[in-house]
Amino acid sequence: xxxxxxxxxxxxxxxxxxxxxxxxxxxxxxxxxxxxxxxxxxxxxxxxxxxxxxxxxxxxxxxxxxxxxxxxxxxxxxxxxxxxxxxxxxxxxxxxxxxxxxxxxxxxxxxxxxxxxxxxxxxxxxxxxxxxxxxxxxxxxxxxxxxxxxxxxxxxxxxxxxxxxxxxxxxxxxxxxxxxxxxxxxxxxxxxxxxxxxxxxxxxxxxxxxxxxxxxxxxxxxxxxxxxxxxxxxxxxxxxxxxxxxxxxxxxxxxxxxxxxxxxxxxxxxxxxxxxxxxxxxxxxxxxxxxxxxxxxxxxx
Amino acid sequence: xxxxxxxxxxxxxxxxxxxxxxxxxxxxxxxxxxxxxxxxxxxxxxxxxxxxxxxxxxxxxxxxxxxxxxxxxxxxxxxxxxxxxxxxxxxxxxxxxxxxxxxxxxxxxxxxxxxxxxxxxxxxxxxxxxxxxxxxxxxxxxxxxxxxxxxxxxxxxxxxxxxxxxxxxxxxxxxxxxxxxxxxxxxxxxxxxxxxxxxxxxxxxxxxxxxxxxxxxxxxxxxxxxxxxxxxxxxxxxxxxxxxxxxxxxxxxxxxxxxxxxxxxxxxxxxxxxxxxxxxxxxxxxxxxxxxxxxxxxxxx
Numbered sequence: 001x002x003x004x005x006x007x008x009x010x011x012x013x014x015x016x017x018x019x020x021x022x023x024x025x026x027x028x029x030x031x032x033x034x035x036x037x038x039x040x041x042x043x044x045x046x047x048x049x050x051x052x053x054x055x056x057x058x059x060x061x062x063x064x065x066x067x068x069x070x071x072x073x074x075x076x077x078x079x080x081x082x083x084x085x086x087x088x089x090x091x092x093x094x095x096x097x098x099x100x101x102x103x104x105x106x107x108x109x110x111x112x113x114x115x116x117x118x119x120x121x122x123x124x125x126x127x128x129x130x131x132x133x134x135x136x137x138x139x140x141x142x143x144x145x146x147x148x149x150x151x152x153x154x155x156x157x158x159x160x161x162x163x164x165x166x167x168x169x170x171x172x173x174x175x176x177x178x179x180x181x182x183x184x185x186x187x188x189x190x191x192x193x194x195x196x197x198x199x200x201x202x203x204x205x206x207x208x209x210x211x212x213x214x215x216x217x218x219x220x221x222x223x224x225x226x227x228x229x230x231x232x233x234x235x236x237x238x239x240x241x242x243x244x245x246x247x248x249x250x251x252x253x254x255x256x257x258x259x260x261x262x263x264x265x266x267x268x269x270x271x272x273x274x275x276x277x278x279x280x281x282x283x284x285x286x287x288x289x290x291x292x293x294x295x296x297x298x299x300x301x
Numbered sequence: 302x303x304x305x306x307x308x309x310x311x312x313x314x315x316x317x318x319x320x321x322x323x324x325x326x327x328x329x330x331x332x333x334x335x336x337x338x339x340x341x342x343x344x345x346x347x348x349x350x351x352x353x354x355x356x357x358x359x360x361x362x363x364x365x366x367x368x369x370x371x372x373x374x375x376x377x378x379x380x381x382x383x384x385x386x387x388x389x390x391x392x393x394x395x396x397x398x399x400x401x402x403x404x405x406x407x408x409x410x411x412x413x414x415x416x417x418x419x420x421x422x423x424x425x426x427x428x429x430x431x432x433x434x435x436x437x438x439x440x441x442x443x444x445x446x447x448x449x450x451x452x453x454x455x456x457x458x459x460x461x462x463x464x465x466x467x468x469x470x471x472x473x474x475x476x477x478x479x480x481x482x483x484x485x486x487x488x489x490x491x492x493x494x495x496x497x498x499x500x501x502x503x504x505x506x507x508x509x510x511x512x513x514x515x516x517x518x519x520x521x522x523x524x525x526x527x528x529x530x531x532x533x534x535x536x537x538x539x540x541x542x543x544x545x546x547x548x549x550x551x552x553x554x555x556x557x558x559x560x561x562x563x564x565x566x567x568x569x570x571x572x573x574x575x576x577x578x579x580x581x582x583x584x585x586x587x588x589x590x591x592x593x594x595x596x597x598x599x600x601x602x
Contacts (some may be wrong), residue, residue, distance in 0.1 A: 038463060096442055114396050117390060117467055121425065125425065125457040125461075126458060132447075140442075141443040141446045148432075149433035149435075152427075152430040156423060160307070162423075165419055168416075168419075169338060169417050233588045
């Protein structure tokens with residue numbers, strides 16, 4: 001990536017992250033009147049250093065379609081709520097049993113298992129409160145219903161929950177690229193695709209644009225996961241805020257473990273190219289989406 | 302309750318339960334293509350002998366308002382999904398640590414903790430898939446959005462999740478009737494009120510009828526909880542399918558422990574009377590709702 005693109009992307013990501021975090025603060029403040037304990041647990045995990053990938057992809061797709069960011073903001077934040085809930089539950093002792101995430105103690109380490117489970121349940125539910133509540137800037141009800149369906153389906157048994165089930169069960173089976181890609185398509189890919197699809201619904205995109213953005217999402221989701229797996233082998237643990245080599249130590253099925261590092265890198269490159277290729281019909285307003293895809297291949301953390 | 306009323310109510314409950322269970326089977330069948338493990342775990346808990354109180358109250362309110370049962374069925378089933386998720390998570394070792402529910406091993410006892418957590422997450426999410434999906438008999442989008450908001454809000458941090466947090470935390474504090482009633486208002490009352498409110502939205506009830514049904518729900522929810530607490534002291538464990546005396550053994554704050562049995566019974570009676578009183582302006586079509594409230598005081602299990 002050339003310097004000018006890198007600077008543009010950094011500024012774009014920073015700006016969007018600020019917008020998203022302001023909105024997240026505002027939406028969470030609505031819960032602050034409730035029991036302090038659950039509010040603190042929810043706030044802790046929502047502000048534990050997330051990169052805000054899903055909301056930013058949603059907003060960048062709205063940018064690419066020339067839509068209104070303010071209308072998309074509750075949707076963007078609901079995506080982050082759901083993503084955060086999934087991390088809290090995935091980290092639980094009965095699941096991946098992780099003590100740290102992004103260098104910080106995980107929810108159950110700070111608040112205990114019961115509150116961690118409830119903070120996850122609360123975030124998942126509040127995502128739907130947010131998606132269904134009356135907003136000052138209204139989307140037509142049918143669009144909002146379609147967005148809810150898109151996101152719920154991606155987060156449900158056919159998507160994220162099913163992917164996590166596969167992930168847990170496949171710890172005992174032989175490495176297999178098809179299973180690995182199904183896990184990631186469902187566990188992380190589905191909600192990323194939903195983030196792009198939600199933008200298409202918000203903006204009333206044409207069928208072909210919706211399908212192009214959806215392809216972009218699928219490829220970016222896979223690329224992101226492969227890059228994550230590679231960084232777990234070759235990355236700098238200080239930059240990452242978590243220990244590297246943890247996947248291998250755990251015997252986890254990953255792209256490097258199934259394909260080898262070089263083939264995993266080739267696959268990552270291919271997904272990035274396909275993601276960018278699917279945006280061929282978009283104009284300059286899709287620059288952030290294109291650069292985000294490119295960046296995945298270069299990131300160090 | 303006179304014999305004629307009892308017979309009518311038993312037949313009504315049986316019929317509604319059958320309708321709900323047919324619909325639950327149908328909706329769950331849509332998930333059967335997914336990983337067998339999670340499907341089995343979800344199916345197990347949805348069909349573990351639930352009384353279907355929330356869906357039946359929703360349908361009975363639709364009856365009272367002269368509405369269409371078929372339109373209400375996805376809503377009724379979504380309520381049962383959410384109720385079932387809450388039971389699975391409440392039973393987890395980190396929460397109430399229950400091995401049995403209604404005489405059957407709890408989800409984590411059969412499927413392990415990880416799948417139990419995911420079955421709960423899946424059911425909660427699939428409730429919103431169901432509420433937002435296109436149905437053959439359509440409700441207007443704005444009504445469906447209002448129903449989603451009503452149910453999500455009741456299930457979220459201000460409702461069920463917050464109630465469960467209070468329930469867990471109050472194990473360490475002195476018995477207090479106000480706290481106890483807040484726990485129940487949120488933990489069980491909120492979703493029961495939402496079941497009634499959803500019926501009002503479906504049928505486009507007038508403001509005064511909506512508020513009457515909501516009052517009914519609040520009182521029935523409290524009555525149900527008090528009756529549960531009383532049965533845990535005085536009930537027949539064979540009929541109940543669970544051991545009695547377990548609340549006391551655990552030092553749990555209950556109506557009998559805070560108020561004594563006689564005062565708890567008096568309070569139960571008062572809530573039943575208020576529930577029935579709030580239906581004064583309804584005609585004969587509210588007979589099931591009236592009898593359900595009456596039955597709570599008489600039930601043995």
